[in-house]
Amino acid sequence: MTRIRERNRAIILIAASEEFARKGFAAARTKDIAARAGVPKPSVYYYFENKESLYADVLESVIGPLLQASEYFHKDCIPMQVLTCFIRARVQLARDLPFALKVLVSEIMHGGERLRPEQIDRISRQELYNVACLQTWIDRGQIAPIEPRHLLFTIFAASQNYLDLEWQVTSHTSDGLPGDVCYEAITQNLLRMVLKACEPDVTEPQGEARALTIEQ
Amino acid sequence: MTRIRERNRAIILIAASEEFARKGFAAARTKDIAARAGVPKPSVYYYFENKESLYADVLESVIGPLLQASEYFHKDCIPMQVLTCFIRARVQLARDLPFALKVLVSEIMHGGERLRPEQIDRISRQELYNVACLQTWIDRGQIAPIEPRHLLFTIFAASQNYLDLEWQVTSHTSDGLPGDVCYEAITQNLLRMVLKACEPDVTEPQGEARALTIEQ
DNA sequence: GTCTATAAGCCGATAGAC
DNA sequence: GTCTATCGGCTTATAGAC
Structure with a gap:
């Protein structure tokens, strides 16, 4: 039956995500992943080819949803609305x-050497598209001239600072996960930072900016 | 002679920084560190107690300069000037x-478990001081009410996104390091984002904000 | 599909000659 | 101080019984 297979794969994948998140690829032990999943170690190798493949599958589980968050990017939408949804x-x-x-x-910050070429390709394409979108808005004067890749990276890094601050005393729920208050606060802070920063300077409009802004 | 000792320690420390930066603590090999430093592996253990100690010393080499960057934080200075210098x-x-x-x-993002207690203490103290400073400005209405720790973390992460974007095609000098143009662009982008975000909303001043703002 | 027991290899660390 | 040669432990991965 393939039902039990899917279930066990999912259980191991979640355990692996947690171990890799806490210790990184090299320091994470397949023994610990198996223990966390509540299965004997050979089961990990029964359901996944090897440690690297398991790691790549963990990455795969988040790349789809990550790219989906970019679906709001369209050149002819209102930049502030796109950024807010994003x-x-x-x-x-x-x-x-x-x-x-x-x-x-963490993987991307360390060079992405363990991403499959196809995964790098998908992420790069989306990144290029988003950058092109932002650049168009900048050229039109719809947003301030902020280097698009820096902006995207800042959002990328800041959107998950909930976990990166966990080593300090913060408000956590009993099971060790940050509470919803934390997420809403992060959203509000990030929204404010990005939207404020992207507001075009009315004092120095660029070229044809005026007319196009009115069209919008 | 202690001169040769200092020199070799420095050479190994630099090589270790590069290896740890690229691969992380667990994945970095002392063999590779020795090779990069141009010394045989036992020399690493002659000049440093063990791998963990070497790692802690790499961290130590940057914690001092990092804390020094916070020297501009004083409650009674002008917030925007402090943030700019910072x-x-x-x-x-x-x-x-x-x-x-x-x-x-990377270490802090993974929980800081390999930082010495004394190193955690120094960083935490400075962090608490900076947070208190920002909170005072918020209470006085001198800057917008942005969660201080989120702001500091964003600056922390974004200030080094030069290296985190290296896996994409960017402008690098021949030896593989980003050029000065890149740093100036990062500075300008980050300054714009943070300063804009921190501008207090004149439309909704908080309580005693007015009077204190004028005092300043 | 599940698990015990083990193989094979790598890496941190050191002994000891020079 | 410097380096060769090696040990001991740990980890990935698998063979093979159930």
Whole structure:
């Protein structure tokens, strides 16, 4: 039966996400992953090819939802609305898949060498599209001239700072996960920072900016 | 002679910074650190107690300069000037000690378990002081009510995104380090984001904010 | 599908010659 | 101080019984 297979794969994948999130790929032990999942170690190798494959599958579990958060990006939508939806989706992703997202952020921060070429490709394409979108808005004068990749990276890193601050005394629920208050606060702070920063300077409009802004 | 000792320690420390920055503590090999430093592996253990001690010393090499960047924080200084100096100092630190800083950021993002208690203490104290400073400004209405720790973390993470974007095609110098243009762009973007976000809303001043703002 | 018992190899750390 | 040669422990991964 394939039902039991799917279930066990899911259980191991979640355990792996947590172990990889806490210790990183190299330091995480398959023994600990198995223990956390409540299965003997060989089961991990029965359901996954090896440790690297398991790691790549953890990354895969979050890449789809991550890219989906970018679906709001369209050149002809209102920039502030797009950014608002985008940031909300990203923070919600951090709430839904905190560990897997942390693994991905850490992986990208370390060069992405363990991402499959196809995964790198999908992320890069989306990134390029989002950058092009932001650049268009900048050229039109709809948003301030902020380097698009820096902006996207800041959102990427900040959207999950809920977990990165856990080593300090913060408000946590009993099971060790940050409470909803925390997520809403992060959303509000990030929204404010990004939207304020992106507000175009009315004192120095760029070229044809005026006319196009009115069209919008 | 202690001169040769200091020199070799420094060489190994730099090599270790680079290896730890690229691979993390667990994945970095002392063999590779020795090779990068151009010394045989036992020399690493002659000059440092063990791998963990070497790692802690790498962190130590950047904690001092990191805390020094906070020297501008004083309750009675002008918030925007403090933040400007602080951000400039942080980005400059990222230029001066890119690898060691990356190790520290990664370490803190993973819970700081490998920081010595005394190192955690120093960082926490400075953090608490900076947070208190920001909170005072918020209470006085001098800056917008942005959660101080989120703001500090965003600056912390964003100030070194030069290296985190290296897996994409960016402008690098021949030796693989980002050029100065990149640093200035990061500084400008970060300054804009933070300063804009911190501008107090004149439309909704808080309580005694007016009077105190004028005093300043 | 599940699990015990073990193989094979790598890595941190050191002994000891120079 | 410097380096070769090696040990001991730990980890991934699997063989093979149930």
